[in-house]
Amino acid sequence: MKKTSNKTTILLASLVGMVSLTSVAADKPLYRAYKHGNHFYTTDLVEMLNATASGGFKYEGITVHLVEYGDSDAKDAFYRLYNENAGPGGNHFYTSDLMEALNIKSLGYVYERTEGYTTKSKAKTIYRGYHSELDNHFYTADVVEMLNATASGGYTYQKEEGYGK
Template sequence: MENSYSKVSFLLAASLSFLSANSLAADLSLHKAHSFGNYFYTTDVTDMLNAKAAGYEYRGVAVKLVSQGDNDADKPFYRLYNKDSGVTGTHFYTTDINEALNSKSLGYEYQRTEGYTVKSGAKKIYRAYSATTDKYYYTTDTTEMLNLVASGNYSYQKTEGYGK
């Protein structure tokens, strides 16, 4: 019996030696929630549960990002927050480090990096902004972005990168 465990252990170790840490990296679901015109996105399930407890309505997975060590990882997806903007504050997300640093002068504080966009270009992550509410909206759905802009409430700002 001990001999069969040794063989299994050896085969398992040999199999794993061919796998890199990158091939074991999991996709990160970027969850979306909404409250008082503020959209909140996070890859952290605990953050999302806390947002739901604070009154946010869960809206599902917006897109999938990857972890830093993934072979397809491109740009970090930074999450910033301005507690003084609106009733619930405003979350702001960007892949541009200079934009993230400059947002500090507008009252934003860095919270975390949610994950990384991908090089493979599967789904564009569009960003829109409402000057009326001082809120941002992110989507991978081209039609949704066009309808949002056509409503007159938001203006298209840029593509943040790509997700899965």
């Protein structure tokens, strides 16, 4: 009887752990890395680890947290597209505007995936800038970082992509 009780305790403890992990998993960190004029963003930790371990990217941190589809705070999909011929090392492009995602395909971009969803709540604005010489887009939720990128980094501010946590 005691063994059954211990097994039950272990099972309950692991289920409680799963419940709390599930609630945390609704937030999707958008990781950022940089290499030779190309910013790369992903919510997939393994993909980021591979990009930094063997892809030559330098990890720069978490830009913002998106949410998953079905989250009560989810608003717009955050699409990721890629053009291997743009910029010095290819260019990833991200947008929360479906029409913009469809239009950019005419410039040679291919849809890769949806990274997550922007939020209805307006906790952190996601800003987008563009560097024409590098053909590179830059995304940040830090207004000072965007101001620095536009003042001395060669980027032009383009728009707000939505909101994150």
